[in-house]
Amino acid sequence: MQTKKLMTVTMLIAIAILLQIVESMFPIPMFIPGVKLGLANIIALITLYLYTPKELILVSSMRVILVAILYSGFGITFILSMSGTIFACIAMILAKKHTKMSIFGIGIVGSNFHIIGQLTAISILYQTQAFLFSYLPILLLISIISGLCISYLANQTLQRIAFQST
Amino acid sequence: MKLNKYDFVYLSSAILVSVLLFLVGWLKLTGTTGITASIIYDQQTIQVVDLHQNQTITLHQKDYPKLLGDIEIEVKDGQIRVVEETSPHHFCSQTGFIQSSNESIICLPNYILIKIDQQDTSDVDMEVY
Numbered sequence: 001m002q003t004k005k006l007m008t009v010t011m012l013i014a015i016a017i018l019l020q021i022v023e024s025m026f027p028i029p030m031f032i033p034g035v036k037l038g039l040a041n042i043i044a045l046i047t048l049y050l051y052t053p054k055e056l057i058l059v060s061s062m063r064v065i066l067v068a069i070l071y072s073g074f075g076i077t078f079i080l081s082m083s084g085t086i087f088a089c090i091a092m093i094l095a096k097k098h099t100k101m102s103i104f105g106i107g108i109v110g111s112n113f114h115i116i117g118q119l120t121a122i123s124i125l126y127q128t129q130a131f132l133f134s135y136l137p138i139l140l141l142i143s144i145i146s147g148l149c150i151s152y153l154a155n156q157t158l159q160r161i162a163f164q165s166t
Numbered sequence: 167m168k169l170n171k172y173d174f175v176y177l178s179s180a181i182l183v184s185v186l187l188f189l190v191g192w193l194k195l196t197g198t199t200g201i202t203a204s205i206i207y208d209q210q211t212i213q214v215v216d217l218h219q220n221q222t223i224t225l226h227q228k229d230y231p232k233l234l235g236d237i238e239i240e241v242k243d244g245q246i247r248v249v250e251e252t253s254p255h256h257f258c259s260q261t262g263f264i265q266s267s268n269e270s271i272i273c274l275p276n277y278i279l280i281k282i283d284q285q286d287t288s289d290v291d292m293e294v295y
Contacts, residue, residue, distance in 0.1 A: 099176075100172045102169060102172070104168075105173035108177060134191055137185065137191065138188070140187075
């Protein structure tokens with residue numbers, strides 16, 4: 001059982017790395033730079049629902065560090081990715097533990113707090129509060145939509161995994 | 167699985183928060199109309215223009231080597247715009263007229279930035295929200 005869990009977690013990390021790298025190759029043409037779906041969050045949600053918060057932190061942090069080593073380097077991208085992931089993980093774990101939200105709610109919480117974490121990091125790095133009113137509201141609204149898509153996909157995947165493993 | 171009522175509570179509060187933030191930002195960031203505009207080339211102010219004097223300014227490529235082509239700037243009735251420029255996407259001429267201190271015309275390929283100067287009415291150096 002322990003080995004199976006180890007294998008699954010490793011697989012999940014691999015898929016998450018792949019999703020993040022592939023996604024960064026296809027930027028969404030929008031009027032706001034830096035908007036993306038956050039496909040790697042599907043894996044985070046699946047991990048949270050398959051296992052415990054401990055595995056979620058493991059998968060997410062390993063994903064961020066390995067993507068930095070393999071692809072994007074330890075620059076500003078890494079700092080933004082890491083801060084967003086930390087915020088999102090903590091928010092999702094707390095939301096799952098203390099509220100009765102379904103997977104859709106948890107997904108939206110995750111993508112919202114990912115944005116909040118990234119903008120917090122930017123605000124600290126560049127010593128500015130300008131993003132708080134100009135950028136955050138519109139990004140929050142977009143992240144609600146992307147969170148819904150993400151959690152729908154994660155929900156579909158989880159149903160199929162449950163069907164397979166019985 | 168479907169969205170339950172807790173999801174909707176969170177969703178509506180998130181939307182409410184972002185709308186509120188947007189409104190606050192909109193109220194705070196509305197600028198004042200200016201009297202002068204600065205034309206900044208490669209981080210140096212090269213010209214300060216009086217906005218109430220209708221004129222056309224042309225920046226030539228031979229004077230400013232980083233330009234991709236000559237730039238024509240029009241000042242009319244307290245407003246300023248870029249009429250003609252050379253750039254891949256023509257963002258700065260599409261911006262059109264600007265007149266308020268929270269607007270600016272930015273043309274990165276040409277290293278050009280045009281901003282309306284804020285008129286200082288108080289002793290406060292800078293306001294940080």
